[in-house]
Amino acid sequence: MEQRISLVTLGVADVARARAFYERLGWRGQEVEDTVFFQAGCLAVVLWGREKLAADSGVPGSAPGTAPGTAGTPTGGDAAEQRPPAFGGIVLAHNVRSAREVDEVLAAAERAGATVTRAAATTFYGGYAGTFADPDGHLWEVAHNPGFTLEEDGSLVLPDFGTGG
Amino acid sequence: MEQRISLVTLGVADVARARAFYERLGWRGQEVEDTVFFQAGCLAVVLWGREKLAADSGVPGSAPGTAPGTAGTPTGGDAAEQRPPAFGGIVLAHNVRSAREVDEVLAAAERAGATVTRAAATTFYGGYAGTFADPDGHLWEVAHNPGFTLEEDGSLVLPDFGTGG
Numbered sequence: 413m414e415q416r417i418s419l420v421t422l423g424v425a426d427v428a429r430a431r432a433f434y435e436r437l438g439w440r441g442q443e444v445e446d447t448v449f450f451q452a453g454c455l456a457v458v459l460w461g462r463e464k465l466a467a468d469s470g471v472p473g474s475a476p477g478t479a480p481g482t483a484g485t486p487t488g489g490d491a492a493e494q495r496p497p498a499f500g501g502i503v504l505a506h507n508v509r510s511a512r513e514v515d516e517v518l519a520a521a522e523r524a525g526a527t528v529t530r531a532a533a534t535t536f537y538g539g540y541a542g543t544f545a546d547p548d549g550h551l552w553e554v555a556h557n558p559g560f561t562l563e564e565d566g567s568l569v570l571p572d573f574g575t576g577g
Numbered sequence: 578m579e580q581r582i583s584l585v586t587l588g589v590a591d592v593a594r595a596r597a598f599y600e601r602l603g604w605r606g607q608e609v610e611d612t613v614f615f616q617a618g619c620l621a622v623v624l625w626g627r628e629k630l631a632a633d634s635g636v637p638g639s640a641p642g643t644a645p646g647t648a649g650t651p652t653g654g655d656a657a658e659q660r661p662p663a664f665g666g667i668v669l670a671h672n673v674r675s676a677r678e679v680d681e682v683l684a685a686a687e688r689a690g691a692t693v694t695r696a697a698a699t700t701f702y703g704g705y706a707g708t709f710a711d712p713d714g715h716l717w718e719v720a721h722n723p724g725f726t727l728e729e730d731g732s733l734v735l736p737d738f739g740t741g742g
Contacts, residue, residue: 413602413604414603415603415604415605415615415616415617415618415622416618417585417617417618420582420669422713422715423713424712425712425713430711430713433689433690433691433712434711436688436689436690437685437689438578438579438580438685439578440580450580451580452581453580453619453730453731453732454618454619454620454732455618455619457580457582462713499665500664500666500667501665501713501715502667502715520603521602524598524602525598525601526598546587546595546598546599547589547590547591547594547595547598548587548588548589548595548627548666549666550587550666550667567618
């Protein structure tokens with residue numbers, strides 16, 4: 413797994429409210445299907461509904477104490493220690509160049525001690541992605557999205573979605 | 578506020594365990610005072626104790642329903658709607674080039690509807706930083722750290738801490 417982040421997705425209660433906040437700070441993004449994408453240097457910051465983000469990551473949305481990952485977590489200690497924190501509202505994404513690479517990174521993460529919370533599958537946007545939780549429950553989506561450019565150095569460049577912002 | 582992220586800090590229960598996980602995935606970082614820094618493209622991914630991270634951000638560490646930001650949050654609705662989610666375990670950082678710029682960005686964020694959870698102050702590492710929560714409780718530290726290089730394009734470059742990894 414290369415040492416980089418492609419997207420940081422912030423789960424929000426109200427996409428319009430969140431977008432307005434970041435625009436008041438001077439940020440400019442593009443909205444596609446209730447999702448706002450901001451190019452931020454070598455990665456993208458994304459605003460998406462918190463419950464949708466949790467569901468897309470294969471974890472419960474909010475109730476504490478019900479987070480996944482207890483089964484199969486290779487750490488010691490009792491159940492309370494093993495249980496990762498509830499959904500924190502942020503998901504990191506690591507984009508790769510092929511569907512096969514998605515499978516490879518997810519398998520490597522699982523061998524390293526991660527819990528796959530959503531098995532890799534084709535996505536509604538025509539890509540292929542799965543999600544793992546690290547030992548502390550931090551979520552990483554591993555994705556191949558043919559619509560996003562990955563530069564040689566791993567930087568992610570958003571397309572012009574053609575939505576006029 | 579420029580459209581970029583300088584650091585993504587993951588709060589972890591056990592820094593050594595978390596570091597070992599990311600190293601099994603092939604990542605290489607530097608450890609300084611129980612904090613691990615990974616250069617990840619234009620930003621850094623940092624591992625730090627979850628409770629320390631929460632305290633440093635001016636928010637309660639874990640108990641749900643006790644998150645800050647109720648007072649002064651300029652959104653409508655009742656108290657339950659105004660209360661941001663509990664600490665999610667991740668803090669984003671936006672590094673700037675001077676202490677004055679820290680004050681300016683925090684003030685702009687507050688005007689835009691953020692809640693300042695930790696007023697700007699000098700830090701133990703010789704910098705100057707404060708933290709705000711966006712309307713969904715996502716935490717941003719705004720920091721001037723003279724030890725980190727900010728490139729012209731806003732990329733953050735970690736120094737060689739000289740700790741041998």
